[in-house]
Amino acid sequence: MSRLNKISHSALVQVAAGVFVTGATGLYFAQKYMQHKVRKLPHYLEGLTIISEHQKAKDALGPPIQVGAVDLSDRRRNYVDKTTSMLRIPVTGQLDAGFAEIYATREAPEKAFVTSKVRLTLNNGAVVIFDDGRWPFNDKNLETD
Numbered sequence: 001m002s003r004l005n006k007i008s009h010s011a012l013v014q015v016a017a018g019v020f021v022t023g024a025t026g027l028y029f030a031q032k033y034m035q036h037k038v039r040k041l042p043h044y045l046e047g048l049t050i051i052s053e054h055q056k057a058k059d060a061l062g063p064p065i066q067v068g069a070v071d072l073s074d075r076r077r078n079y080v081d082k083t084t085s086m087l088r089i090p091v092t093g094q095l096d097a098g099f100a101e102i103y104a105t106r107e108a109p110e111k112a113f114v115t116s117k118v119r120l121t122l123n124n125g126a127v128v129i130f131d132d133g134r135w136p137f138n139d140k141n142l143e144t145d
Contacts, residue, residue, distance in 0.1 A: 031072070034072055035069050035070065035072070038070050038072075038078075038087065041080075041085075041087075041113065042112055042113060043085060043087070043102055043104035043113040043114065043115045044087055044089070044102060046102075046115045047087070047089075047100060047102030047104075047115050047118045047130075048067060048089070048100065048102075050115065050118045050129065050130045051065065051091070051100050051118060051120065051129065052065060054129045054130075056127075056129070057120050057129055058093075060093075060095065060096055060120070060122055061091060061092070061093030061094075061095060061096050061097075061098075061120075061122070062093035062094035062095030062096065063093060063094065064093065064094075065091055065092070065093050066091070066092045066093070067089060067090070067091055067100075068089065068090030068091070068092070069090070070087055070088070070089055071088070074088065077101070080113075082109045083105060083106055083107070083108070083109070084103070084104070084105055084106075084135075084136065085102075085103070085104040085105075085106075085113050086101065086102070086103050086104075087101070087102045087104075088100075088101050089101075089102065091120075096122045096123055096124070097122070097123070098120065098121045098122035098123060099120075099121045100118065100119075100120055100121075101117075101118070101119040101120075101121060102115060102117075102118055103115070103116050103117040103118070103119075103135045104116055105134050105135060105136070114132075114134070115130065115132075116131070116132055116133075116134040116135040117130060117131045117132070117135045118130040118131075
């Protein structure tokens, strides 16, 4: 008789449950750690400061403006490359909700990112509220304010 036949099914279920709980907890803390790292990025903070100080953005969203978590699995809209970065951050207020899209550039990988464009996309449309002209890609059909 082999050793596997001597192990009860309930013991295997307990081991499997323990591995699942440990793995799920590890993934949860990894997600929280990455969110913390993203929220410390200089262009993340600068972009949210621009939105919080922009009167039309505040009027459109309605105070208080609350910030959600960046969808780290969406690599098309949330990424940090060698010289460009884009973050799509959920924002909500009392009047409306949508996304703050923060675009940043840097001259070289060892330099810090600088916010190049901030676009606020709400239910009734999108508006660029900050643009210094350095973002290398064009966004057509957008209002600039």
